[in-house]
Amino acid sequence: MPELVTLTIDDREVQVPxxxxxxxxxxxxxxxxxxxxxxPRLGPAVGxxxxxxxxIEGMPKLQAGCTMTAQDGxxxxxxxxxxxxxxxxxxxxxxxxxxxxxxxxxxxxxxxCPLQDLTFRYGPGTTRMVFPKRTFDKPIPISxxxxxxxxxxxxxxxxxxxxxxxxxxxxxxxxxxxxxxxxTTFEEEPYRAPFSGNVIELCPVGALTSxxxxxxxxxxxxxxxxxxxxxxxxxxxxxxTTREGKVKRILSRNHPEVDQGxxxxxGRFAFSHLRAEDRVTQPLRxxxxxxxxxxxxxxxxxxxxxxxxxxxGRIVTALSGSETIEHAYGLAKLLRTGLGAHSAVLPEExxxxxxxxxxPLSAIRGAELIVVVGDDxxxxxxxxxxxxxxxxxxxxxxxxxxxxxxxxxTAPGSAAQTCxxxxxxxxxxxxxxxxxxxxxxxxxxxxxxxxAEIAALAGELGFAGKPGSGAxxxxxTPNGRGVADAWAAASDDxxxxxxxxxxxxxxxxxxxxxxxxxxxAERAETVIAIVMFERVALGWADLVLPGTSYLERDGxxxxxEGRLQRLRRAAIPPVADELSWLSxxxxxxxxxxxxxxxxxFEELAGTVYGGLTLGELGERAxxAERAQIPAPAPDPDTEPxxxxxxxxxxxxxxxxxxxxxxxxxxxELQFQRPAAxxxxxxxxxxxRGISSGDEVLVRSNGTSATLRARLNRRLLPGxxxxxxxxxxxxxxxxxxxxx
Amino acid sequence: xxxxxxxxxxxxxxxxSAVLPALRIAQQRYGWLxxxxxxxxxxxxxxxxxxxxxxxxxxxxxxxxxxxRRLVEVxxxxxxxxxGAQQVLEAFEQELGIRAGETTDDGQVTLRALECAGGCGWGxxxxxxxxxREPVRPEDVPAIVQEVRDGG
Numbered sequence: 001m002p003e004l005v006t007l008t009i010d011d012r013e014v015q016v017p018x019x020x021x022x023x024x025x026x027x028x029x030x031x032x033x034x035x036x037x038x039x040p041r042l043g044p045a046v047g048x049x050x051x052x053x054x055x056i057e058g059m060p061k062l063q064a065g066c067t068m069t070a071q072d073g074x075x076x077x078x079x080x081x082x083x084x085x086x087x088x089x090x091x092x093x094x095x096x097x098x099x100x101x102x103x104x105x106x107x108x109x110x111x112x113c114p115l116q117d118l119t120f121r122y123g124p125g126t127t128r129m130v131f132p133k134r135t136f137d138k139p140i141p142i143s144x145x146x147x148x149x150x151x152x153x154x155x156x157x158x159x160x161x162x163x164x165x166x167x168x169x170x171x172x173x174x175x176x177x178x179x180x181x182x183x184t185t186f187e188e189e190p191y192r193a194p195f196s197g198n199v200i201e202l203c204p205v206g207a208l209t210s211x212x213x214x215x216x217x218x219x220x221x222x223x224x225x226x227x228x229x230x231x232x233x234x235x236x237x238x239x240x241t242t243r244e245g246k247v248k249r250i251l252s253r254n255h256p257e258v259d260q261g262x263x264x265x266x267g268r269f270a271f272s273h274l275r276a277e278d279r280v281t282q283p284l285r286x287x288x289x290x291x292x293x294x295x296x297x298x299x300x301x302x303x304x305x306x307x308x309x310x311x312x313g314r315i316v317t318a319l320s321g322s323e324t325i326e327h328a329y330g331l332a333k334l335l336r337t338g339l340g341a342h343s344a345v346l347p348e349e350x351x352x353x354x355x356x357x358x359x360p361l362s363a364i365r366g367a368e369l370i371v372v373v374g375d376d377x378x379x380x381x382x383x384x385x386x387x388x389x390x391x392x393x394x395x396x397x398x399x400x401x402x403x404x405x406x407x408x409x410t411a412p413g414s415a416a417q418t419c420x421x422x423x424x425x426x427x428x429x430x431x432x433x434x435x436x437x438x439x440x441x442x443x444x445x446x447x448x449x450x451x452a453e454i455a456a457l458a459g460e461l462g463f464a465g466k467p468g469s470g471a472x473x474x475x476x477t478p479n480g481r482g483v484a485d486a487w488a489a490a491s492d493d494x495x496x497x498x499x500x501x502x503x504x505x506x507x508x509x510x511x512x513x514x515x516x517x518x519x520x521a522e523r524a525e526t527v528i529a530i531v532m533f534e535r536v537a538l539g540w541a542d543l544v545l546p547g548t549s550y551l552e553r554d555g556x557x558x559x560x561e562g563r564l565q566r567l568r569r570a571a572i573p574p575v576a577d578e579l580s581w582l583s584x585x586x587x588x589x590x591x592x593x594x595x596x597x598x599x600x601f602e603e604l605a606g607t608v609y610g611g612l613t614l615g616e617l618g619e620r621a622x623x624a625e626r627a628q629i630p631a632p633a634p635d636p637d638t639e640p641x642x643x644x645x646x647x648x649x650x651x652x653x654x655x656x657x658x659x660x661x662x663x664x665x666x667x668e669l670q671f672q673r674p675a676a677x678x679x680x681x682x683x684x685x686x687x688r689g690i691s692s693g694d695e696v697l698v699r700s701n702g703t704s705a706t707l708r709a710r711l712n713r714r715l716l717p718g719x720x721x722x723x724x725x726x727x728x729x730x731x732x733x734x735x736x737x738x739x
Numbered sequence: 740x741x742x743x744x745x746x747x748x749x750x751x752x753x754x755x756s757a758v759l760p761a762l763r764i765a766q767q768r769y770g771w772l773x774x775x776x777x778x779x780x781x782x783x784x785x786x787x788x789x790x791x792x793x794x795x796x797x798x799x800x801x802x803x804x805x806x807x808r809r810l811v812e813v814x815x816x817x818x819x820x821x822x823g824a825q826q827v828l829e830a831f832e833q834e835l836g837i838r839a840g841e842t843t844d845d846g847q848v849t850l851r852a853l854e855c856a857g858g859c860g861w862g863x864x865x866x867x868x869x870x871x872r873e874p875v876r877p878e879d880v881p882a883i884v885q886e887v888r889d890g891g
Binding site (some may be wrong): 164169170171172173174175176177184185186187713 | 774777785786787788789790792793796797
């Protein structure tokens with residue numbers, strides 16, 4: 001129990017734990033201390049803006065309230081009861097407004113602007129400034145997604161503190177000193193970092209604005225819909241702003257256990273894929289080799305029914321893992337109970353074993369020892385998890401990454417072997433994990449048997465009995481768990497071997513872009529694709545049914561913690577919702593699928609989620625208790641790591657965050673996509689006389705790619721890393737030479 | 740330079756602390772902190788060029804733009820201002836034919852106004868290549884300029 005202190009604010013006695021910030025203490029008592037620069041998530045207060053001035057008994061001058069903490073006997077007066085504080089805040093605002101333009105009527109922030117609000121309440125009604133205001137070129141593109149208006153900047157340093165102290169990308173910085181300070185990037189290069197968009201939301205004035213949202217809407221004509229982002233398995237809570245039914249921007253919505261109010265640029269800016277020019281808005285039938293003809297819904301349903309009936313159960317379903325649980329269940333129920341088709345290509349393996357070591361993501365912050373196993377950068381698989389790791393490290397936690405580019409270097413693909421070693425008695429790190437009460441394991445690699453690998457290690461280390469210790473598996477798909485649950489909930493029958501495949505049903509653009517699914521399609525007589533984008537299905541799908549985006553769906557999804565969260569429809573899709581036509585199609589086979597997500601959830605939740613209701617999920621869903629599941633035995637068959645012989649290098653492809661059908665259709669995000677680069681270790685580069693920026697030829701048996709070299713001092717010698725979209729046809733071992 | 744900076748880095752518990760000495764090495768080598776020099780320093784420190792530039796821009800003694808071979812700085816802070824620093828600065832401007840902050844066309848001399856040089860008892864302080872002359876009066880200026888031009 002922390003020590004309580006009693007202090008007085010505006011003649012009111014308040015009791016709070018010692019060390020609570022004065023702003024929070026006042027807020028708890030219903031008293032406002034206005035702020036601009038203060039934001040506890042950005043680290044210690046800096047007192048840059050002086051908006052929070054308060055009078056404190058015994059101190060001769062006004063104090064910056066945000067930099068003070070609650071102490072016993074403190075007597076604080078805010079502007080409400082102190083003329084001196086009121087005058088101080090009034091003067092602060094007068095100074096802030098000296099050079100601030102009065103362009104509120106055309107400023108995107110106008111109407112939801114802290115500077116506007118606080119000026120109205122605490123500031124001077126008139127100006128004494130008779131000189132011309134300082135002007136700059138504007139707007140300055142900080143990146144294709146962010147515009148900077150320097151005239152409006154009040155130098156609160158929120159954005160640069162975020163860049164330095166939260167995202168730790170050190171790219172948005174203050175230049176020069178004092179009143180001459182400018183917010184800028186190096187040599188006007190774009191601010192290219194996965195979390196850059198958060199600075200728009202942090203800006204308390206209209207200095208940093210979104211290029212997508214500029215001049216698109218006024219605050220009084222928008223609707224904000226609370227939903228959940230399902231672009232990656234984290235499931236950040238978001239608010240979707242719409243105007244006249246169109247999505248205009250996405251803001252973070254703080255779920256303290258999941259995202260702490262941060263959102264990556266993919267989640268924030270990728271929404272314009274809804275309006276992609278090749279969006280499928282009508283059912284399509286294949287004509288000629290690479291062409292489609294539009295057909296009516298009636299024709300489409302007739303055709304689908306005919307094809308499915310003729311398949312005799314020899315149907316394979318390929319799912320994306322981005323479907324809502326309800327949508328996947330509707331599809332599963334139709335195909336499994338209506339057609340006896342049980343063969344599915346699930347997006348990835350899932351295993352409930354990980355649930356025995358379940359923790360909220362926020363537990364990472366409080367951990368003392370965190371071990372990340374695997375070759376994939378956490379930020380590419382589950383971006384916000386990387387912010388939690390950085391927060392933990394700043395708080396003094398030790399973060400050990402074990403992989404081909406980790407703090408401990410291991411051969412690529414040896415994550416499972418690493419787990420085995422950590423569980424063994426000879427591992428010093430394993431011993432420390434075992435002894436710690438607050439240790440966390442994270443699997444960040446492909447494979448891992450849906451969490452079974454890392455769960456087995458957690459079991460061996462005795463995490464089951466330690467509520468502070470836990471394990472996370474970072475999956476490759478946003479809702480793979482939920483989709484697998486839905487598939488299982490629909491039926492537990494086994495089906496016939498669908499060989500040869502009569503019909504391949506491909507659900508979602510991710511599955512449709514997957515090379516394995518494409519290979520299956522070549523063996524299938526008929527392919528039905530449910531996709532959003534025409535080009536994804538062009539040339540190989542026979543029948544295309546329009547798909548919808550997560551922003552257009554109502555339903556639920558399960559994130560990597562195992563947290564069920566509620567999605568709400570922010571925009572009406574330009575096409576019929578999947579569930580509505582699935583319901584009609586199912587009826588033709590005598591299967592009852594509701595066209596509405598709520599009854600569908602109710603039906604399946606009874607089977608797989610213990611009768612949980614949508615109401616219980618709420619807007620900020622809680623995490624279920626840890627499951628009592630015996631830890632699985634570790635899998636003895638681990639793939640041996642491939643050694644490098646110096647001449648040939650091991651190719652380590654990774655899936656970048658900024659990739660996929662949606663991102664490809666957002667012009668503003670193209671600069672974030674991985675460059676055509678090959679990352680080389682220092683040793684390998686030296687040996688080949690290659691320096692950073694050189695053009696090199698990457699060759700494997702029969703295939704080659706010309707890429708730019710980038711030296712990575714952290715990479716294990718003998719390994720090269722390439723984003724999978726640039727690695728395309730390269731084999732597992734490659735030669736790298738200067739052309 | 741990479742190796743030189745590694746040696747400095749090793750002397751500090753946090754590598755960031757090495758940024759000022761590292762920037763000084765780069766400036767000594769290139770004359771001013773060119774974008775490439777900042778990239779080099781950043782690479783050696785495992786920081787971003789933006790961070791290095793941000794730090795450098797805070798300090799008067801780092802140059803983010805080309806400077807002349809010789810550097811003449813006139814303190815114009817309060818103590819020096821009280822004894823006529825402005826007149827000294829103007830005398831330099833007239834003698835060199837440039838404004839404060841500029842470099843002569845031949846690339847020989849850069850003139851700058853300086854914040855407090857710490858010589859408040861002996862104003863006006865003038866620093867020639869960081870060596871102080873004090874006190875300097877406007878009438879001393881032509882001789883100083885001549886000396887600088889002659890390589891003294």
